[in-house]
Structures are given as C-alpha cells and as structure tokens.
Amino acid sequence: MIFLSHIIIFFSTLVDTFRWYTQDPRKTQEKLLRRLLKSEAPQIYKVWDGTYEHFKELVDLYPKNSVNREKVTQRVPTSGTTQGTKYIEYTQSLQKDMSRGINVWLFHLYIKQPRLFFKKMYWSVSPLTHDDFPDDKTYVNPIAQKVLEKTLVVPLGIQKIKDPKKLLYVTVRLLVQSRDLGLVSVWSPSFIGVLLRIIRENEESLLKGLREGSWGLQEYDCADDLKGYSKKLQKRPSQKKEDLTAWMDFVIHVSAWGDASANDGFMCISSLFKNAVYKPKGLTATEGVFSIPITRSSAVFSFGSHFVEFIDVETEEILLCDSLVEGQVYEVVPSLSNGYLRYELGDLIKVAGFYRGVPMFVLLGRKGVVSDLKGEKLSEHTCYEVVREFLVSEEDFIVVSNLENDGYVLLFSCDVNFTGQDVDMTLCSKSFHYGYCRELGQLKPLEIKVVSKKILEKNQKKVSSSTPQGVEKKRYLIV
Numbered sequence: 001m002i003f004l005s006h007i008i009i010f011f012s013t014l015v016d017t018f019r020w021y022t023q024d025p026r027k028t029q030e031k032l033l034r035r036l037l038k039s040e041a042p043q044i045y046k047v048w049d050g051t052y053e054h055f056k057e058l059v060d061l062y063p064k065n066s067v068n069r070e071k072v073t074q075r076v077p078t079s080g081t082t083q084g085t086k087y088i089e090y091t092q093s094l095q096k097d098m099s100r101g102i103n104v105w106l107f108h109l110y111i112k113q114p115r116l117f118f119k120k121m122y123w124s125v126s127p128l129t130h131d132d133f134p135d136d137k138t139y140v141n142p143i144a145q146k147v148l149e150k151t152l153v154v155p156l157g158i159q160k161i162k163d164p165k166k167l168l169y170v171t172v173r174l175l176v177q178s179r180d181l182g183l184v185s186v187w188s189p190s191f192i193g194v195l196l197r198i199i200r201e202n203e204e205s206l207l208k209g210l211r212e213g214s215w216g217l218q219e220y221d222c223a224d225d226l227k228g229y230s231k232k233l234q235k236r237p238s239q240k241k242e243d244l245t246a247w248m249d250f251v252i253h254v255s256a257w258g259d260a261s262a263n264d265g266f267m268c269i270s271s272l273f274k275n276a277v278y279k280p281k282g283l284t285a286t287e288g289v290f291s292i293p294i295t296r297s298s299a300v301f302s303f304g305s306h307f308v309e310f311i312d313v314e315t316e317e318i319l320l321c322d323s324l325v326e327g328q329v330y331e332v333v334p335s336l337s338n339g340y341l342r343y344e345l346g347d348l349i350k351v352a353g354f355y356r357g358v359p360m361f362v363l364l365g366r367k368g369v370v371s372d373l374k375g376e377k378l379s380e381h382t383c384y385e386v387v388r389e390f391l392v393s394e395e396d397f398i399v400v401s402n403l404e405n406d407g408y409v410l411l412f413s414c415d416v417n418f419t420g421q422d423v424d425m426t427l428c429s430k431s432f433h434y435g436y437c438r439e440l441g442q443l444k445p446l447e448i449k450v451v452s453k454k455i456l457e458k459n460q461k462k463v464s465s466s467t468p469q470g471v472e473k474k475r476y477l478i479v
Helices: 002-012 014-022 025-037 042-046 052-061 092-112 114-118 142-151 156-160 164-176 190-201 203-212 224-230 241-250 260-269 380-388 420-430 432-440 453-463
Strands: 074-079 085-090 120-124 181-186 253-256 277-280 299-301 307-312 329-335 347-355 358-366 397-402 407-412 447-450
Touching: 002 014, 002 092, 002 114, 002 142, 014 092, 025 307, 025 329, 074 432, 085 092, 092 114, 114 181, 156 164, 156 224, 164 190, 164 203, 164 224, 164 241, 164 432, 181 190, 181 241, 190 203, 190 241, 190 260, 190 432, 203 241, 253 260, 260 277, 260 358, 380 397, 380 420, 397 453, 407 453, 420 432, 420 447
Parallel strands: 120 181, 181 253, 253 277, 407 447
Antiparallel strands: 074 085, 299 358, 307 329, 329 347, 347 358, 397 407
16 A cells, blocks of 8 residues: 555656656746736736735735735745744645645655655654644645555644644654654754654653553543544554664655754754665745755755746846856745745855756855754844843843754843743744744753853954944844
C-alpha cells in the first residue's frame, strides 16, 4: 500500500516536472505576468508599494475575497519586518502555484533516492496547534493529497490537538515506534531538537507505551481526542533507552531550512541522522515557493510558481530571472496570484550559479534587522514597539539575541517596574513565529538585565549606522 501511494504521488508530479525542463524560464515568467494582469487588480501593479500594510487596506475592503476577488480559503499568519503578525490570504490559485514547485522537488527526491518508494514520511511544515494554517497536504497537488496520508508516520490531523505538550508527546510516541521512516521534512532544524528533548523527558512513559502498544500515559490512553490515533500504535519489546532513537537510523533524507541564520541549526542536526542526506529547503515562505533543492549544491529558482522581479541591491535596477549575475545580491519581489503584486517579501538572495540556465539562490536573510535563531523571525521594529509599551520615558534599551542560551536579553541602564515575563508575553502576542517558538520550547523566555549606561552605549555603537546625511541611526536589536 505504501509503494502504491508513492507511485501515485510520483506520477502526479510528472507534468509540472516536464514543463520545468522543457519551458523557457523567461517566457514562463512572462506568461505568469500576463495571467496576473488579466485579474481584477492590475492597477496595483502600477504602484511601487508592495508592503503588507498597503494590501491590508484592500483586504479590509473585501473580507471574504482576496485582493483580486478570488475566494479566500484561509488567512495564514506569519511574522513581518515592519509589523509583528501579518495574515497572508491563501486562495486556490496561490496553492496551485506553490504545488508546482513542490512537485518538481518531489520528483527529484524520488529519482535520486528511490528507496523512498518503500518508506514512510514525516511532514511538519505548518505550525502545530494552529488551525489558521492549512493542512500540510494542501501544499501538494490534488492527486497526491488523496494518498499522502497513507505514507505518513504521524497523521496530519494531530495538528488539531491544541495542547502543545500533548501534541509533541503524541508525535514522538508515533516516531519512536517507526522502523520504516525515510523522509523527515520540518520547517526549522531546531524543531528536531525539540522532538529529542521530549523523548528524553518522557523516556519511561515512551518505553512503557512501546511495550504495551499504548500511549504510555494513563491520561492519554483515556483521552477522547486521541482515540482516532490509537489504532496506529504498535508494540515493540523495547527495554533500552537507545531504542527510542532507533527510528533516526532508518531516515535517508532530511529537509529543513538551512540558509542564513538557520545554517548553524542545520549543521547541528547534520550528525543526528547517520544514514541521511541533508538538504536545505531553499527559499520557501508562507507566501510561496521561490526556490527548490533539486541540485547537489544550491536551490534553483522555481520559475513556474510565481512571477518574481529581482532588485539589485547596489544599483536598485529591477531585473527578471534571465538577467541575474552570479555573485550579485538581489531583493526578491514576487507577485502572487492572490493579488499581492510586487509584494515586499523582504528576503535577500545571492546568485550562486546556474542550473540549465536557471539561477541558483543562497538565502542571505531578511532585509532590515531581523533575528531568526530558531525560526522566530523577530524584527527590530517589533522589539521597539513592544518594549516602548512598557516605558514611561525615552530611556534607551537594546535587545540582544543569545544563541548559546536560545533566547533574548533586554538590556536597560535604569530600574524598571515590569518583568521579562511581561515583555515576553507581549512579544508572543505581537509576533506569531516568536510566540510559536516559545510555545514549543524552542526559545527560552526573554530576560531583563540592568547594566551601566556605558555598557549599553557600547552595545548600541556596535550596530548603529549613519544615514547618507550623516545622522546616526540607533539600533535596538543585536542579532
């Protein structure tokens, strides 16, 4: 049954893959542009204001439909550079655009690692415990959606479990019994560390569950919301703690963010799955799929998914994909089929070379000051707005990211009448991805430290910059 399901998924990717290899990237991009301009919102294209705030004004006018009047299937939260949490409108057209890029990736995955036809998969791309996000299967084509569930070790439906502690335990209980898991696809590499921590903290319960074919915890064995998943539980005569990580030895491919700030985390997990090939996802965001990892080196531009313009950061010239130069840095400006035209994604890429004439990208990070230790996408703007809510005066402060401690420290030079927990909770409410990382335990709570003005000024000078007019611009976030 697993093999047949994989065969169906594989054949469902052939059309998009054939087009990818036979179509001219420039002509395909022009075709996507013409399709966009036929929509009911071409006037937006004349305006160089692709900020989320610009589109939000239009969204508020049409609450049930997207900017181009297409029905909205979901409004999906993500974190912005100039706004804490923003909501991206998902439409059927946008999801089809995404699936075209994912189809090409899946095709190459099967071709290069045919053993995946006989193995199961673990997908965790959409944030857990959040109904706002679409089911992970909506990112693949409609044919693959019908059989994807049969290939998964962990059912997609567990996303409906609202208690993060229960959800993570259920996830690892199903993982530790697996001996045929081939693909692990997660959003942030630090999420692997979260799963291993849950295993360490629940060793006795997990071993008991494996021996009995149960969840291993009485309250979960009796839980109504887990009854539908209990039939997936298997018995294994496990007595040793080492058995709880045996599932990792069967994995042959690991996919996670691996560029820019995620690189350190990606390198940390590169020795955990002994027999696996590790591939960074490329530039994949809530808004769309912009590059796909189909070569041995860098991810390749997914030219069949979305119409994309590239701004040269040095000359500010606007270019299409066939005019890019190897070694140059560009800002990615996509136009999405939900009506978000010339949308300021905020990501910077460097062209690493070309594959069959198509540019390969390395993601450098986000434009502006953004910290992304564990996938939280915390912007300087959000930090400033949140901390200012607690300040009476214009007292200086700075937020410092602490990779060793997996969290952030807020530095002041005066006594304050609020706690780190107060600021942390507000950040969680204002920044979706920060709140999600805190919810899963990927980030520790924000701390507050009172330091001398000299130390505070010294830290600010490290990151402060001057405008072209020579005016010093303060920074409030050290990445």
